[in-house]
Amino acid sequence: MSGEAGPGTGGPEIEGAEIEGPQIAAPGAADPKAGGLEIRGLEVRYGPVRALRGVHLAVPRGAVAAVLGANGAGKTTLLRAVSGTLRFHRGAITSGTVAFGGSRLDGVPAAAVVRRGVVQVPEGRRVFARMTVAENLRAGALGVPGRRAAAARERVLELFPVLAERAHQRAGLLSGGEQQMLAIGRALMAGPSLLLLDEPTLGLAPLMAARIADTVRQINAQGTSVLLVEQNAAMALALAERAYVLEVGEVTLSGPAAELAASDEVRRRYLGIGAPETDRPVGTDPGPGHERHERTRLARWTA
């Protein structure tokens, strides 16, 4: 472990003394493999309002990274900065860089970001409600040659068979869970190397949320990197290898997801695990029995 926050790493490292629970792993331990997403010193403003400040974040190729944070922490802004959609909200990157696969994404229009293999599933699904399910999927493949689109469609329908059953139904008439599947499926039609997921389980029943989590695992297993923004911290930490906590536009914690899940700070603020566990002194080992108890509780959250 190292306390040094190197360039292109997981952002400002929090010293063990500043947080409760076990010390978070050094970002150097998760240096991105070549070709992943690298965000360095990112600052974003909406007019006079600074929404992100000095954010460092990395998603190595083939990995799942999670971003946790309360409402208004800057999670969606972070994804907008990557996907090139800040201009739709009158926002702009004022300093720092966003790079994927070695090429810069900051200042690149959204459609060009998609062509570079980075595709975002927006918060709230935002399926094209007036179009059918099949047309929504086609919209996702507009920048892809026909043969690749056909292969992508096959993969998506294998992942979400319900979309084949609903192919000719208007997307606005699908249930929330089906709309989320369509939103993810539509994004996969472009064959992304990196999938940005903004609150994919928001407003979904626990069973459906668990199903979406399984799907994210499957997508990742097929080689797509994932940057997951989630308020359901238990689910996000269970899925991710590395996690970041955003607070008021800054990364305040970062490290391997398992270590973040074990930290009192994260447990108390984001996992809703109560005071008794957090009362123990910083850095103390809760013991094997305690760990088993925590894991049971986490598992219940993700079910």
Place this chain on the structure above:
Amino acid sequence: MAVFLELLVNGISVGAVYALIALGFVVIFKATEVVNFTHASLLLAGGYVIARLHPLIGFWAALAAGIAAAALVGALVEFLILRRAHVGSRGVLAIVTIGVDILLTTELTRRIGTEVLALGDPWGDRVLRLGPVTVAETRVVALAVAATLIVAFLLAFKFTGWGVAMRAAAEDAETAALMGVRLGRVSLSAWAVAGALAAVAAMFLCVFPTPGLDRGTAAAAMKAFPAAILGGLDSTTGALAGGLIVGVTETLMSGYQSELAFLGRGIGDAAPFLVMIVILLLRPSGLFGTKEPARV
């Protein structure tokens, strides 16, 4: 009965031209959700180029030049003005198009002056007699061309990538961009296509039995506006239906003007707007306009 049939057939053929103009409104609305009030001046621009060039290069070449010129003017309006008008509301953009229309129409009517410009079409004043009904050949051609173009656009919106991109961009521009849709290109192409359609419509509006292109042609083009609205601004089928309803209503009301004298003069011009109001009261999205689907 023969009078009624003749008015009906003529109404349908005039309606086909209105449908072409309405289709231009629909194409832009489908791609950008902006109501385009510049359409009348695009039409005037296309007609003006055809009228000025046909003595020099012949009718068909002049028609092609008119279509290209109107498409170019449409694309320029989008590229130079609308794309740079950083306003959040599409309503404000619609008002910007009114301003652009006033500017373009003022310049074009200044150039036209008091002249009535012939377009040099090959159909002349020939008429077809179908039993008791007499109809101008130009109107039959207009009907055939409008029907062909509307069917082509209907299929294009449904089945081509361009059509899907347009509909996606109109429904949610940000999400369409997230799917890789190049919004600028979609919007530019929509304006160019609308301009081209306006030029074709201008040609049919200004040939027999109309004497030619004059400064009032732009006002005639605005009659297609209720056609687009009552058909449903985002519906290709609606453009056809709306155009036909407006054309038939206007022709019948004008044809029976003497019997309807108690309604005053000019009822033929007012009737399409009355029909539009009644239809919108009954169906707020127009006859074929899309209602936002929602689960209940």
